[in-house]
Amino acid sequence: MGDTGSKRTRQDRRPGGNDVARLAGVSQKTVSRVFNGESNVSADTRDRVLAAAQTLGYRPNGAARALLTGRTHRLGVVALGTSHFGPSSLLVALERAARTINYALSIANSFEDDPSGLAEAVDNLLAQGVDAVILSEPVDDGDEPLVVDVPVLTLGAAPVVHAPTVLSVRAAEGGDAAAEVTRHLLELGHRTVHHIAGPQRWWAARERLQNWQDTLIAAGAEVPQAVEGDWTAARGYAAGKALARDPGVTAIFAANDEMAIGVIHALHEAGRSVPGDVSVVGFDDIPVAAHVWPPLTTVSSDNAELATVGLTYLVDFLNNPDSPPAPPPKHVHNLVVRASTSRPPTAGEEAHRA
Amino acid sequence: MGDTGSKRTRQDRRPGGNDVARLAGVSQKTVSRVFNGESNVSADTRDRVLAAAQTLGYRPNGAARALLTGRTHRLGVVALGTSHFGPSSLLVALERAARTINYALSIANSFEDDPSGLAEAVDNLLAQGVDAVILSEPVDDGDEPLVVDVPVLTLGAAPVVHAPTVLSVRAAEGGDAAAEVTRHLLELGHRTVHHIAGPQRWWAARERLQNWQDTLIAAGAEVPQAVEGDWTAARGYAAGKALARDPGVTAIFAANDEMAIGVIHALHEAGRSVPGDVSVVGFDDIPVAAHVWPPLTTVSSDNAELATVGLTYLVDFLNNPDSPPAPPPKHVHNLVVRASTSRPPTAGEEAHRA
DNA sequence: CCTCACGATGTCTACGTAGTCACAATGTCT
DNA sequence: AGACATTGTGACTACGTAGACATCGTGAGG
Structure with missing residues (x-):
């Protein structure tokens, strides 16, 4: 790197603990004590040091501290x-x-x-x-x-x-959000829940997939093949196109909101109503989740x-x-129920669409 | 801070340039030369140093370097x-x-x-x-x-x-994006363009407001009162509710996509179609912009x-x-035209809605 | 063959901070 | 009053690196 930087001269160098010490009439060590909040410093000395530091615009040098202590903070x-x-x-x-x-x-x-x-x-x-x-x-x-x-x-x-x-x-046991989402949909009456997973190299995505699956199994529901997405709305859209063709799909859990929004886009294009025909749930509660159409049921996290x-x-x-x-x-994860989920269509409604 | 950290002992200390030097049979200064890519080092010496460094797991200590050079990089x-x-x-x-x-x-x-x-x-x-x-x-x-x-x-x-x-x-003169958005809407035939601005403490928001206004004036269009938002979809939604009541509003430029999505939400609720009745443009081209309903016309930036x-x-x-x-x-800013903008409704269409 | 330039390497040092220990001044307890 | 703890302070030093300068060997030019 073409550095021109040469050694600093006495003039342009930032004030150090020694400069402050000289001005305050104490030793450098005492300045160090003041700035580390050590106890054995008289109030008077402390004030003089702080005043001197203020005057000179002194800041403790983190590099020197790190060098000495071996901790960079x-x-x-x-x-x-x-x-x-x-x-x-x-x-x-x-x-x-x-x-x-x-x-x-x-x-x-x-x-x-x-x-x-x-x-x-x-x-x-x-x-x-x-x-x-x-x-x-x-x-x-x-x-x-x-x-x-x-x-x-x-x-x-x-x-x-x-x-x-x-x-x-990690999240406390039992408070699992993906399971809660899945249960929410099953309780609404859906026979099963389809899942658009996140990329499986992400552990978070794997966990959601696993919990979704476990919950379905525990409920005795069929476990459909999950689709792996990449968190993007574009991929959610692609996955949604495929799912839209299958009239048996009534509930979709996407591993994040963006994919959920992509899915809804695809469903709309295919003429399937959300949540009339298909319920969709996302994850993350992104800021627009409440304002897309329909407002998205999702999971908010306390980051x-x-x-x-x-x-x-x-x-x-x-x-x-x-x-x-x-x-x-x-x-803490919280299921936020909005308008993208509802009971599955009745047989009559389904027939009407088909 | 209840630090227990005491001075490191000889044992647990990370290897330094001196350790590498000893192992490679050179001086510490030569190690320094190798790691700074200085030229006057023979290939043989360089190799020995690198091998020794590898063996010891040596990493140059940034704190020491920063202390000496006065530059932290x-x-x-x-x-x-x-x-x-x-x-x-x-x-x-x-x-x-x-x-x-x-x-x-x-x-x-x-x-x-x-x-x-x-x-x-x-x-x-x-x-x-x-x-x-x-x-x-x-x-x-x-x-x-x-x-x-x-x-x-x-x-x-x-x-x-x-x-x-x-x-x-900053952006090169002339290539201003907010102006381009405004022009785009005017060219579609809209009489004027309403603006939902970002918080005015943000300079970026001020610029967008200014450019929107200048463009309207240059085109001889009426300049409606701008609404100040806070970048959130919620505030866009609130602003949109007010604008939806005004049948004269046919084009809205929101200072970012989230507010635009909020606006669209409000318009939908009010029974106004986008872009049939009102065209909406955002800014940023967030990932979901292409997948909300309708896909959003917006501005992408080359960050x-x-x-x-x-x-x-x-x-x-x-x-x-x-x-x-x-x-x-x-x-570089780029206007991305999607489906949320179109020609304004004709008089007949307006009457039909009203 | 002597001188000189140049490449390769080493020695010494300072950067600003905090640990360690020393020590004076002031209590405090018997 | 003497022994001793406590409090406030300073002197000295090491941390790992790179700048300044010195030194040594080698090849080129006279």
Whole structure:
């Protein structure tokens, strides 16, 4: 990289703890104490130091601190480079949670179009020097297991990772959302529920598929072949076209809202009414979900809760590797019933359409 | 913060340049040379160093490097904590662009609900030690101008910022998208175009409003009162309810897709057909835009281009503060015409509806 | 063959911070 | 009043890296 950057001169260099110390008439060590909130500093000294720092525009140098302590106070998040609402609102929640506990966040995206993307993203984070890595939307890379030399936190299901420690935060048992969606549709009277799954390298997508299937089996319903989508409305639309041709389909559960909207688009085009002929449910409760036609029944997630619980868990561990075994984090999902679901058409109605 | 972290012992410390040097039988300085790609290193030595580094799992310590050079190779992005598609896909693009030029990205969100959010976010970035700050979606804070002690890059219009340098990247003149949208609707035969603006603290929203207005005036069309929204579908829906009552409204330009979708929702509920009675245009081309009913005419943006041009500009400046005056960056917007726009209803059709 | 330039490598050092320990001043307890 | 704890402070140092400069060997030019 064609850097011209040469060594800084005495003049343009930012003020350091020594400059503040000189101005306040104390030692550099005392300045350090003040800025770390240590207790044994007299109120008078503290005030003088803070005043001097204010005057000089002093900021503690994070690099020096990191060099000395070996801790960067930075967490790395591996994201997937998608702008889908679910993942990106989770990132926002993570940043917010990190800031409140005084940690910085680095995000590295693993792009779908790059085969070695995951490992590369992790490497990038490790090169930056992070205290831990968070897999915000765990996926399988297909290839070798991920190797990380700092603790790892996974939100949701955990893929295979080689790391000194792997922590995991996931929804409490029983409160499973995909199962709830499936049950909701069955209770409305649908014989079975079709599923448009997310890409199966995503653990979240796998879980939804699994829970959907388990619920159908538990209810003694037939388990139709699921279709694998890629989270996009376009793929949902394609899948919807196929499903629209099958008059036996009366209920569809899409693994996210975008695919659900694509499905509805296809159903409309095929002249099938939603929810008159077919009920559709999405997942994520994206902002437009309430305003598409018909307003979409979906599942909203409390990402703030997930982020807070996850980060607290992780940072507690970093500060004290052996005390709390595992706080019971609960990730709240809520079924939001809107207008895209209803009872299945009666035999008469079906005949009328056919 | 209840840190237990004590000083690392010789054992658990990560390998450093000295360890690699010892193993490779060279000096630490030579290791440094190898990892910085300096030229005066023999191929043989380089290989031995790389092999030793590989064996030990050595990674250059960014904190030490930053401490010495005064450059962190990290850029700070101030985002707005929204999960809207436009902003978040821009962030993804920025991260990707930054990575290709070997920079790390820190994101700090400024939350709408926090009054001093902007300044706080910037402060957070400065405390982390960034080489520059990027305002990805410039807004006005209302309060005092922002004070930053590193160079600043703004994408789009530039608010008032006190910084050593303020660079700005914006769409090339003439290629304005909001004007194009307005012209598109006028050319279809609409007498005028109503506008649902974004929050006016966002410079992007102001620009769209301004360009819409200028275009109407240039065309000699009446300029209706614009409604100010907040980017959400809910607010678009509310605004749409009011507009639906006015039979004179035949064309609506919403400042983003979500509001457009809300508007369409309201129009549908009021029994007004889109685009039969009213044409609607959005902005951003969010993924579901092609799949809502009717598929939405909107404007897509090349965020990757914007991010690449902006970062290149910024980093060139950081490396050499006085060479290139200003590369001419062009930000490509594209009008995507779908099914939500058409000619206005004829007098007869209007009468029929009324 | 001597000088000089240049390539390859090493030595020494500073960057700004916080751990460790020392130590003075001021209590506090018997 | 003497021993001793407590509080506030400073001196010294290491962290891992890259800049400045020194040194050594080798080949080219006179």
